[in-house]
Structure formats: C-alpha cells, structure tokens
Amino acid sequence: MDPITTSTLCIGGIGLASAAALAVAEKYLSVPQDPRIGKVTEMLPGANCGGCGYAGCADYARAIVSGHAECNLCAPGGPACAQAIAAFLGRAAAAMERRVAIVLCCGDDTEALRRAAYNGITDCSAAQATAGGDKGCTYGCLGYGSCGRVCPVNAIRIVNGIAKVDKALCIACGKCVAACPRKLIKLVPAAAEIHVLCSSKDKGPAVKKVCGTGCIGCRICTKLADGAINMDGFLAVVDYAKPLTNEETVAKCPGHCIRKDAPASTPNS
Amino acid sequence: MEYLLLIISAILVNNFVLSRFLGICPFLGVSKKISTALGMSGAVVFVITIASAVTWCLQTYLLVPLGLDKFLQTLSFILVIAALVQLIDIVMKRFAPPLHAALGIFLPLITTNCAVLGVAVLNMKEGYGFFKSVLFGFAAALGFALALLIFTGLREKIERAAPPRCFKGVAISLVTAGLLSLAFMGFSGLVK
Numbered sequence: 001m002d003p004i005t006t007s008t009l010c011i012g013g014i015g016l017a018s019a020a021a022l023a024v025a026e027k028y029l030s031v032p033q034d035p036r037i038g039k040v041t042e043m044l045p046g047a048n049c050g051g052c053g054y055a056g057c058a059d060y061a062r063a064i065v066s067g068h069a070e071c072n073l074c075a076p077g078g079p080a081c082a083q084a085i086a087a088f089l090g091r092a093a094a095a096m097e098r099r100v101a102i103v104l105c106c107g108d109d110t111e112a113l114r115r116a117a118y119n120g121i122t123d124c125s126a127a128q129a130t131a132g133g134d135k136g137c138t139y140g141c142l143g144y145g146s147c148g149r150v151c152p153v154n155a156i157r158i159v160n161g162i163a164k165v166d167k168a169l170c171i172a173c174g175k176c177v178a179a180c181p182r183k184l185i186k187l188v189p190a191a192a193e194i195h196v197l198c199s200s201k202d203k204g205p206a207v208k209k210v211c212g213t214g215c216i217g218c219r220i221c222t223k224l225a226d227g228a229i230n231m232d233g234f235l236a237v238v239d240y241a242k243p244l245t246n247e248e249t250v251a252k253c254p255g256h257c258i259r260k261d262a263p264a265s266t267p268n269s
Numbered sequence: 270m271e272y273l274l275l276i277i278s279a280i281l282v283n284n285f286v287l288s289r290f291l292g293i294c295p296f297l298g299v300s301k302k303i304s305t306a307l308g309m310s311g312a313v314v315f316v317i318t319i320a321s322a323v324t325w326c327l328q329t330y331l332l333v334p335l336g337l338d339k340f341l342q343t344l345s346f347i348l349v350i351a352a353l354v355q356l357i358d359i360v361m362k363r364f365a366p367p368l369h370a371a372l373g374i375f376l377p378l379i380t381t382n383c384a385v386l387g388v389a390v391l392n393m394k395e396g397y398g399f400f401k402s403v404l405f406g407f408a409a410a411l412g413f414a415l416a417l418l419i420f421t422g423l424r425e426k427i428e429r430a431a432p433p434r435c436f437k438g439v440a441i442s443l444v445t446a447g448l449l450s451l452a453f454m455g456f457s458g459l460v461k
Binding site: 003006007010011014015018019021022025026029030031129 | 327331332335336337340341344345348349351352353355356359360362363366434
C-alpha cells in the first residue's frame with residue numbers, strides 16, 4: 001500500500017475507534033442531569049450578566065435547583081421571574097427588592113471645574129491614568145463613558161459631562177460598578193429617591209474650589225435625616241437600609257448635592 | 270540514578286514552562302488564584318502522565334510498524350489525546366464526582382495544550398521506553414505544576430503591592446515570568 005492510503009486508513013481508524021468509544025461511554029456512563037435545571041434555565045432571562053453572583057444563567061439554575069441559592073437573585077428577571085421559578089419548584093417566593101445603579105456625582109460641566117483639556121482615548125481609566133484625570137475634583141465623574149460601554153442594556157448616558165443611569169432600564173448587573181475607575185457607582189434600592197450625589201471626601205473649602213454642587217461636610221442633612229444619612233469624614237453618605245423621606249434635606253443642602261429623583265418605575269411587575 | 274536524573278532534569282533543569290517555553294497559555298491564564306492553579310496543576314499531571322503512556326503505545330504498536338511515524342505523529346497524537354481526555358471526563362464524572370468537580374473544567378482546557386503534545390513528541394525523539402516515557406511525562410508535569418504554583422504565589426503578592434501604574438496587571442506579570450525563567454536558568458548545567 002502506498003503511504004497515502006495507509007495514513008488515511010490509520011487516522012480514519014483511530015478517529016472511528018475514538019468516536020465509538022466516546023459514544024459508548026456517553027451512552028452507558030453519562031450521569032443523568034436533573035431535568036428541572038434545564039427548565040429553570042429557560043425561565044431565567046438568559047442575559048448571563050452574572051449579577052446573581054454565579055457564572056451565567058445555567059450555573060445559577062443549577063444552584064437554585066440544588067437548593068444552594070434563593071430564586072430571587074436575578075435582577076433582570078425581576079419579581080415575576082422569581083415567582084415563576086418558585087411556583088415551578090414548589091417553594092415560597094421570597095420578597096425581592098429591585099435595585100438600580102446610581103452614579104454618586106452631580107458635578108456636571110456647568111458646575112464642576114475641568115483643570116485641563118484631555119485629548120486622549122475616550123475612556124475613564126485612560127483619563128484617570130493621565131495625571132489623575134482632567135476633572136478638578138479627584139473624586140468626581142470623568143464622563144468618558146466607560147460605565148456606559150459595559151452596560152448590557154444601554155441604561156447609562158453621558159449628560160453634560162457626567163454619567164446618568166436610567167432607573168427604568170437598569171438591571172443591576174453591577175458591571176458599571178466594576179468599570180468605574182473612581183468607584184462612583186453603587187447599587188441602591190430602586191425605591192430610594194433621595195441621594196447624596198457627591199463622593200468627595202475633601203474638606204468644604206477644597207470642594208467649593210472645584211465644584212459648585214459638592215458635599216462640604218456641613219452636617220445639616222444628618223440632623224434632618226433621622227439617622228439615614230451619616231458622615232464619612234467630610235462626606236455625607238446615605239444609609240439605604242433606613243428610610244429617608246425628609247425632603248427638607250434636599251432643600252436645605254447648601255452644596256445642592258442632595259437630590260430627589262422621579263418615583264421609581266417598576267417595569268418588571 | 271538514571272531515573273532520578275531524569276526526574277530532576279524534567280522538573281528543574283529543563284522545566285517545561287521556564288526553559289522550554291511550552292504551556293505558556295495556562296501558565297499566564299490560570300495563575301491568578303492559588304485554588305485554580307492547583308486544579309490546573311492536578312489536571313496537567315493527570316493528562317500528561319496518561320497521554321505519555323497512550324502515545325507511547327500508539328507510536329510503538331501502530332505508527333512505527335506502518336512506517337507512518339515520520340509525518341503522522343502530530344496529527345494522530347492530538348486526535349488520540351483529545352478523545353482520551355473526553356473519555357476520562359465522562360468516566361470521572363460517573364465514578365469520581367469529587368475529582369471531577371476539582372479538575373472538571375480544566376481537563377478540556379489542557380487537552381490539546383502544547384505542553385501535553387510536547388511531552389509526547391519529546392518522548393519519541395529521545396527514544397524512551399514505556400516506563401521511562403511515563404516517568405518523564407509525570408516529572409515534566411510536576412515541573413509545570415511547580416512553575417505554575419510559584420508564579421501564582423508571586424502574582425497574588427503583586428496583586429496587593431503597588432507597582433508603578435504603567436506596570437500594573439499583565440505587564441508586571443510578564444516581567445515576573447521573565448525573572449522566574451531567569452532564576453530557573455540557574456539550574457542549567459546541573460544535569461546534562
């Protein structure tokens with residue numbers, strides 16, 4: 001036989017033998033998987049965003065069925081999804097609180113100072129790496145949209161030089177939280193309406209110098225908020241575990257950085 | 270003595286990653302956490318040892334008698350190793366679930382890695398016997414595991430350190446890998 005025939009037969013034979021062995025093994029040795037896992041995977045939105053803390057929807061479905069996870073961790077699916085899965089598995093559906101991302105900075109280009117003209121790559125990390133960013137405030141939003149580019153639902157827009165999250169679209173996957181080089185984005189309950197939109201830990205005069213809407217650490221809001229706003233150094237921080245409804249905090253804030261946003265819409269329920 | 274020299278040579282002197290530069294992909298890819306590096310090391314030791322045994326049999330009983338060993342080695346080795354790892358994956362899932370949970374995701378990743386193929390081809394080039402082939406494969410895999418674990422330990426430390434900004438991330442990792450390789454060069458000459 002010539003070498004071409006021999007090699008063809010040889011490789012073909014090896015391939016056939018391996019394929020046969022694999023087929024037999026798959027048939028007689030495969031481990032039956034719980035069929036509910038597939039069903040639950042189909043019930044989940046399939047966004048594979050990882051917001052639940054598992055590697056994709058299938059992995060989360062496995063954790064739910066095996067009882068390692070609650071069925072209310074899926075933010076994109078929302079309460080409807082949690083209830084459907086709970087009904088399917090015959091479990092009680094735990095209450096689910098919708099969360100949304102928020103950018104804790106309101107120093108847009110009309111209020112906050114830009115101390116340099118940045119002409120580099122349109123990316124917050126790149127801007128931050130270039131002499132600490134062009135913004136006067138070293139805590140404020142740079143506005144080059146790194147958060148918006150990782151958002152799977154396009155919920156983040158740059159408005160007048162700072163990032164804004166559309167509450168109605170946000171699925172709380174947490175990708176923007178990780179993308180922001182200045183760690184300005186937080187996941188907060190969607191029901192919360194009053195926020196301190198500033199992250200500057202500088203003292204009052206230093207904040208005033210670079211931004212017209214920064215927290216100056218005056219503590220007026222902490223007295224009005226009944227424990228729902230606490231001081232972290234020279235910065236007022238909302239404690240979202242406590243209800244904050246006193247709208248006087250918004251009116252009395254001398255830095256104009258406490259803002260109330262529109263009532264939360266709940267597209268999932 | 271001969272076997273001892275073979276082992277030392279495969280682990281330290283001719284370390285697969287740091288001297289022969291095989292298996293760089295998992296070396297850089299799964300060296301962020303000690304736990305994943307351990308899983309990968311286990312999978313590599315497992316696959317390479319078995320692959321050396323199987324490829325030796327394939328070479329001796331099929332390729333050489335048919336006179337195909339000059340040009341069909343790479344293709345047939347890859348085919349057999351890939352099928353074998355799939356088979357082990359299925360069998361392991363059935364009979365040893367804890368082991369499968371520990372090595373499972375790394376097995377398919379390492380299947381057609383150049384380190385695995387490298388061991389098989391080197392075995393044939395050196396003309397080792399069956400036992401020597403398996404021993405060499407096992408030792409080479411241990412060398413890979415050693416390099417991977419050392420590198421992962423270094424990377425975990427570097428993660429917490431504050432290198433200059435331009436060095437952060439992959440850059441400092443590559444520099445570290447280079448230095449580690451230089452350090453292993455110090456073993457050369459220990460065994461001929």
